[in-house]
Amino acid sequence: MWFVYTETPTSGTTAPVRASERAYRQLRGEILDGILPAGTGLLEIEQSARIGVSRTPLRAAIARLIADGLVAGRPGRGFMVTEMSMDSIRELYEVRRALEEHAARIAADRRDPAVFLALRDQFLAAPELLAQGETGLHRYYDLIDEFDDAVDEAVDNPFLVGALATVRTHLARIRRLARGNPARLRAAAAEHLLIIDAIIAGDTSLAAHATHVHLQQSLANVLAAIQGQPTGPVA
Amino acid sequence: MWFVYTETPTSGTTAPVRASERAYRQLRGEILDGILPAGTGLLEIEQSARIGVSRTPLRAAIARLIADGLVAGRPGRGFMVTEMSMDSIRELYEVRRALEEHAARIAADRRDPAVFLALRDQFLAAPELLAQGETGLHRYYDLIDEFDDAVDEAVDNPFLVGALATVRTHLARIRRLARGNPARLRAAAAEHLLIIDAIIAGDTSLAAHATHVHLQQSLANVLAAIQGQPTGPVA
DNA sequence: TGAAGCTCCTATGTATACATAGAATGCTCG
DNA sequence: CGAGCATTCTATGTATACATAGGAGCTTCA
Numbered sequence: 001m002w003f004v005y006t007e008t009p010t011s012g013t014t015a016p017v018r019a020s021e022r023a024y025r026q027l028r029g030e031i032l033d034g035i036l037p038a039g040t041g042l043l044e045i046e047q048s049a050r051i052g053v054s055r056t057p058l059r060a061a062i063a064r065l066i067a068d069g070l071v072a073g074r075p076g077r078g079f080m081v082t083e084m085s086m087d088s089i090r091e092l093y094e095v096r097r098a099l100e101e102h103a104a105r106i107a108a109d110r111r112d113p114a115v116f117l118a119l120r121d122q123f124l125a126a127p128e129l130l131a132q133g134e135t136g137l138h139r140y141y142d143l144i145d146e147f148d149d150a151v152d153e154a155v156d157n158p159f160l161v162g163a164l165a166t167v168r169t170h171l172a173r174i175r176r177l178a179r180g181n182p183a184r185l186r187a188a189a190a191e192h193l194l195i196i197d198a199i200i201a202g203d204t205s206l207a208a209h210a211t212h213v214h215l216q217q218s219l220a221n222v223l224a225a226i227q228g229q230p231t232g233p234v235a
Numbered sequence: 236m237w238f239v240y241t242e243t244p245t246s247g248t249t250a251p252v253r254a255s256e257r258a259y260r261q262l263r264g265e266i267l268d269g270i271l272p273a274g275t276g277l278l279e280i281e282q283s284a285r286i287g288v289s290r291t292p293l294r295a296a297i298a299r300l301i302a303d304g305l306v307a308g309r310p311g312r313g314f315m316v317t318e319m320s321m322d323s324i325r326e327l328y329e330v331r332r333a334l335e336e337h338a339a340r341i342a343a344d345r346r347d348p349a350v351f352l353a354l355r356d357q358f359l360a361a362p363e364l365l366a367q368g369e370t371g372l373h374r375y376y377d378l379i380d381e382f383d384d385a386v387d388e389a390v391d392n393p394f395l396v397g398a399l400a401t402v403r404t405h406l407a408r409i410r411r412l413a414r415g416n417p418a419r420l421r422a423a424a425a426e427h428l429l430i431i432d433a434i435i436a437g438d439t440s441l442a443a444h445a446t447h448v449h450l451q452q453s454l455a456n457v458l459a460a461i462q463g464q465p466t467g468p469v470a
Numbered sequence: 471t472g473a474a475g476c477t478c479c480t481a482t483g484t485a486t487a488c489a490t491a492g493a494a495t496g497c498t499c500g
Numbered sequence: 501c502g503a504g505c506a507t508t509c510t511a512t513g514t515a516t517a518c519a520t521a522g523g524a525g526c527t528t529c530a
Binding site: 060 | 484493
């Protein structure tokens with residue numbers, strides 16, 4: 001089968017995306033969005049037919065998902081989307097604390113104040129954003145991503161950034177659980193403001209402690225949200 | 236080509252190792268041992284012929300090495316073994332500090348004293364071990380591995396253990412540099428004893444601080460060793 | 471002589487055919 | 501009727517053929 005441009009190149013960049021890349025992004029997105037719930041079996045033939053690529057690139061995609069920790073290979077019976085138990089979430093936050101506290105400390109030391117001053121203004125407007133329903137929520141999450149990116153850039157350490165990326169991948173699966181809690185999101189925005197202020201001030205210790213507090217609150221909220229949902233294993 | 240048992244199954248377990256697994260282990264070992272120095276280009280055809288597997292499993296092996304951070308894919312021109320600059324080493328130790336301090340803290344909290352008491356005895360005998368030349372050195376490194384395993388088991392957190400494994404992978408490439416320094420190895424053994432004592436005592440704070448000191452000393456030694464070798468990029 | 475264009479070539483990306491291991495299932499025997 | 505076993509089937513692991521992109525080198529023109 002030859003290369004076919006299925007999508008109209010309306011948006012400028014028409015990079016010839018490799019099939020393995022497409023398969024990876026689609027599967028990853030579907031796992032993170034819960035479309036493929038935890039425990040779902042991933043059959044090579046079935047998935048390759050569904051996505052529209054052959055088995056070879058699909059295999060490469062699954063290999064990357066395994067490296068990400070989103071998929072696990074069972075001994076003889078194919079692959080499955082990994083589970084996320086409450087214990088797993090606690091364990092994840094344990095690592096997240098270690099990495100993000102350290103990152104906040106370093107960011108406060110090496111930051112470009114202008115970047116975080118701009119972020120500060122945006123987070124000040126977050127409460128109004130959160131009052132705008134679904135679209136505002138989406139923009140709020142984009143804002144969080146911008147904050148993460150700013151920290152990554154300030155940290156300027158590929159190893160640390162990579163470790164944080166791994167944590168954030170799993171976090172994205174959990175994030176959906178807190179969606180229905182606007183009060184928590186407003187509180188989280190305020191906590192982010194504290195961290196940003198500490199980073200702007202160059203106060204490494206305060207940045208780390210504010211991060212610690214934020215993560216503790218975040219974890220408590222997530223665990224409480226799961227307790228409220230008697231659906232058993234977290235999707 | 237059918238399956239051929241190249242090696243005599245003298246050792247009991249004759250698990251039918253997959254070709255991709257063999258290729259991965261061999262390449263990984265050769266990179267860690269410096270047989271494949273940083274910057275070496277890895278051509279699929281060439282390497283698959285050398286190792287004796289086809290391109291498909293070799294590709295899977297390289298994908299895993301990329302996930303490990305040992306190999307990087309260049310845009311159009313194949314793959315190469317990643318470089319390890321002095322800056323990279325500093326960055327690696329920055330993450331290592333965050334993770335191992337946290338791990339030491341947790342290990343001190345959740346440890347099984349008996350395990351670390353046994354390790355303590357072995358580390359007490361380390362100086363004599365280090366006087367036995369090459370074989371003693373080898374056994375000393377095995378002892379470090381046992382210590383790491385004990386910490387991993389005490390921590391009991393797959394995410395943290397995984398992050399530590401990534402760091403240790405890169406560390407293995409660096410470790411070769413400190414080989415010729417027995418004085419440093421004896422000092423390192425003493426530092427490990429301090430950490431072990433703190434873990435046995437359940438002193439989380441001391442365990443973290445002792446780890447911090449140990450890593451600071453280790454980094455200083457590694458950087459000094461590189462300065463002494465005018466060979467430029469670290470293999 | 472230098473730079474630009476073209477051509478060829480190499481190495482990767484993809485598709486597919488084939489072998490095999492492990493599990494589910496049904497059969498048979500006690 | 502239950503347990504053990506053979507069979508079959510399915511999904512992965514591997515090998516290989518083919519298309520293509522990107523670069524190196526050569527040629528040609530100004």
